[in-house]
Amino acid sequence: MSDCVFCKIAAGEIPGKKLYEDDDILAFHDINPVAPVHVLLIPKKHIASGAADLTEEHSAVIGHIFAVAANIARELDIADGFQIITNNGEKVGQTVAHLHFHLLGGGDFRLKLG
Ligand code: 5GP
Ligand code: ZN
Numbered sequence: 126m127s128d129c130v131f132c133k134i135a136a137g138e139i140p141g142k143k144l145y146e147d148d149d150i151l152a153f154h155d156i157n158p159v160a161p162v163h164v165l166l167i168p169k170k171h172i173a174s175g176a177a178d179l180t181e182e183h184s185a186v187i188g189h190i191f192a193v194a195a196n197i198a199r200e201l202d203i204a205d206g207f208q209i210i211t212n213n214g215e216k217v218g219q220t221v222a223h224l225h226f227h228l229l230g231g232g233d234f235r236l237k238l239g
Contacts, residue, residue, distance in 0.1 A: 126171045131223040135169040144197055150190055152197055152228075161231025162201050166190045167223060174222035175213040194228050203230035210236065 126132050134141040134153060141153035144164060155163040168186045172178060179187065191209070198204045207230030212219035229236060 126173070126223070129171055129173075129221070129223050131165075131167050131221055131225060132171050135167065144200075145193055149186055150193060152193060155227070160229040160234035160236075162203050162207070162229065162234075164194075164197055164201075164228040166194055166197075166226045166228060172224035175219055175224050176211050177213050178224070190226060194226065197228060198230065201231070206230055206235075208236050 130139070133139045135151050141151075143151060143153045145152040148169070150166060150168055152164055152166045155165050168183075168190065170186075172183065194209055195204070198207045207228060210227050210229065211225065212227075
């Protein structure tokens with residue numbers, strides 16, 4: 126999508142601090158980190174607007190994203206404690222309407238869910 130910030134990062138039209146890239150997905154550092162490690166993982170294909178739009182057709186790319194997230198967690202030394210979250214909907218704070226997963230961890234960071 127032409128006005129989507131994550132599509133632009135995927136296309137190299139705007140810079141992103143990339144950690145991993147292949148034909149299907151991209152991982153890069155969040156511009157406004159809320160944790161010592163805050164990485165975003167996205168499918169390069171614009172899946173709008175979020176998890177509510179997923180179908181079985183997306184199984185392979187989502188599985189791939191989680192496998193790459195595990196590798197990045199090991200590489201960044203947070204494999205013993207990390208969280209992966211996705212926001213779906215403005216109501217819960219989603220600001221970019223291109224499916225993405227936040228990989229969060231490091232130090233004492235913990236997003237408290239319960
Ligand atoms: P959301 O709130 O939609 O789940 O998360 C969007 C995330 O994208 C936010 O954490 C925000 O900091 C990040 N973000 C927004 N614009 C950019 C950008 O241009 N570059 C990078 N690296 N991250 C961005
Ligand atoms: Zn997009």
